[in-house]
Amino acid sequence: MKLAALIAVGMAVALAVSLTGQAPPPRPSAASATQPKPYASPKTPWGDPDLQGVWNDATSTPLQRPNGLKDVLTDEEAADFQSSLAHDLTRDRRDGGADADVNRAYNDHWMDARRLKITADKRTSLIVDPPDGRIPPLVPLSPERQAVRSSRAGANQRFNAGLPDDYTDMSLPVRCIIRTDSPPYLPTIYNNNFQIVQSPGVVAIAPEMIHSTRMVYTDGRPHLDRGISQWLGDSRGHWDGATLVVETTNFRSDDGVVFQGANPATFKITEQFTRVGPTSINYEFTIQDPATWTKPWTALIPWNKVDPEEQMFEYGCHEDNFDIVHFLKGARSRQKNAR
Amino acid sequence: MGARRRFVLLALIAPAALVGSLAIAQTPAYRPPHRPDGHPDLSGIWQAFVTANWDLQGHEAQPGLHPELDGAYGAGPAGQSIVEGGEIPYRPEALGKKKQNFATRAKVDVSDDKKWHALGDPELKCYMPGVPRATYMPYPFQIVQGSNNTILIAYEFTSATRIVRMNWTQEAPADAWMGWSRGRWEGDTLVVDVTGLREETWLDRAGDFHSDKLHVVERYTPMSPYHLQYEATLDDPTVYTRPWKISFPLYRRLEKNIQLLEFKCVPFTEEMLYGRFRKPGAP
Secondary structure, three states, X not given: OHHHHHHHHHHOOOOOOOOOOOOOOOOOOOHHHHOOOOOOOOEOOOOOEOOOEEEEOOOOOOOOOOXXXXXXXXXXXXXXHHXXXXXXXXXXXXXXXXXXXXXXXXXXXXXXXXXXXXXXXXXXXXXXXXXXXXXXXXXXXXXXXXXHHHHHHHHHHHHHOOOOOOHHHOOOOOOOOOOOOOOOOOOOOOOOEEEEEEEOXXXXXXXXXXXXXXXXXXXXXXXXXOOOOEOOOEEEEEEEOXXXXXXXEOEOOOOOOOXXXXXXXXXXXXXXXXXXXXXXXXXXXXXXXXXXXXXXXXXXXXXXXXXXXXXXXXXXXXXXXXXXXXXXXXXXXXXXXXX | OOHHHHHHHHHHHHHHHHHHHHHHHHOOOOOOOEOOOOOEOOOEEEEEOOOOOOOOOOEOOEOOOOHHHHHHHHOEOOEOOOEOXXXXXXXXXXXXXXXXXXXXXXXXXXXXXXHOOOOOOOOOOOOOOOOOHHHHOOOOEEEEEOOOOEEEEEEOEOOXXXXXXXXXXXXXXXXXXXXXXXXXXXOOEEEEEEEOXXXXXXXXXXXXXXXXXXXXXXXXXXXXXXXXXXXXXEEOOOOEOOOEEEEEEEEEOOOOOOOOOOEOOHHHHHHHHHHHHOOOOOO
8 A cells, every 4th residue: 555655646746746945035047047048949841840759857856946945056066966856766775664665666667767867957946936946825715625625635545544435535647537648747757758749730749648649729729618628628829939838728627637726717827838959848837826826936847858769658547557446445355354 | 151151242242342442543533732741741630430430340220238228329320331341351269259249348347457358348448449440439530740750640539649650660669559550651641550559459349359469551541632541451360361451531520620629538437447346335
């Protein structure tokens, strides 16, 4: 069960760990982070910037800045930061006793080694705005939304204790409904690949996990009717110079569909994809939800091109989701033995 | 059907089919516009309007699994065979498995890992449908023909995705539900060679099946701005006596602002698959 809980933690955005602490005073974001050197992006034959290829967004740089760190590190500081993060993240350590070893049996063989490196620009958080590198404070939630959160917390508790009542006690990733294919795209423990294919009027983004393709229509058509909501929302894009700007709406209202329990009705995400070098894309997203956070926030995640010989492979999930049955049978068996 | 009768049937039908395909090959009535790279652009949203997902071979209309509950809603339409020659050339010993598949198509038991895939049509369980079945399911799919030797095919059914690698030599690294697709152009026809298919996928609700030795060669030929002729040859010596062919048109979806929507069916299957493991008395 501990292994299961560990996997579940991994499925939730593993690197977006909540690191609490006093934020340093705001200072201007590093120019290198937000204003990349101009790069003449290659173009498709029909004249759009060419984002095609297989890209990987793995990094150990946390979403939120750890306690007291400045925003950009020197080479020496960066080396220390990277090795400290890598030490914490690696599952090949043997310094935690028997219980920790059992947990780490799902070891680095299964993980993406690229997740042990910080971003090349040596930032200490993926969040670039607010300047303190942290998700803004929550606004007071309505009693209804508090109730939804408590109910979810109860389900998580049952699941982590090895006692799920039902499949609905498991998260959407565990149920193989959506996983890291839902925007914003955040790095996780493995399968951090994205394949982009373009034809006139559409940019297809295929995240490795799960196998859904997000069609970003760039031909100026309107969003879907409000009456059609989707697990991955409905994306529309336009080109702003070399940048693909994507706005996504029409998310379903199920719990867990939008980031960290935001309100799907007021949640808005804008993503920007900019080719900043022959082997790199800057992926930047801004989330606003006045019903959840006191102000909008923005993160920047570098995507690195994957060697063309290293192909993205199909990620099946539901088809062989043996564990969902193991979790439930295990729970029924534990309850029977406890009586 | 006995071997002799099958032979007679083939002898009658095969020449007609041959004439048909020659006629298509020799009189290219339509010359599609070409992209700068010299190939037609197959991008767009396409859909088949055959009933082969119920049965590749000729079939009558049929009631649903629970006519007492779903009446005409659950019933399946009649349709003519899309198999060249009418029938799939099963090895005699393989026919039994097809019949058993059909008989147990709606029986589901995921309580044992080892028997997880033993029963039930994968479509019923919302598993990725494989190739060529994904092409003739009653859902649209979108072709995104990249300019970098990659063609992506996204299917509405369970959001399955396939990457067609053009002029690629590397073999499938492992079996996958949607297989390993390598493409090339033959004139204006996109030819896709598919191997590495998981043996668990079926070809239709009638229980038609294959093994992991299945080799599919698909051909997509523009017939008008609004039609592709689709053809697939299935070769699997462990299940069939010879390679066999299906063909049907694909129609371009032309509705204003048509787009691929989600048919994420996992939530529609969870009660069927996992409901029995719920805590007794839980809401």
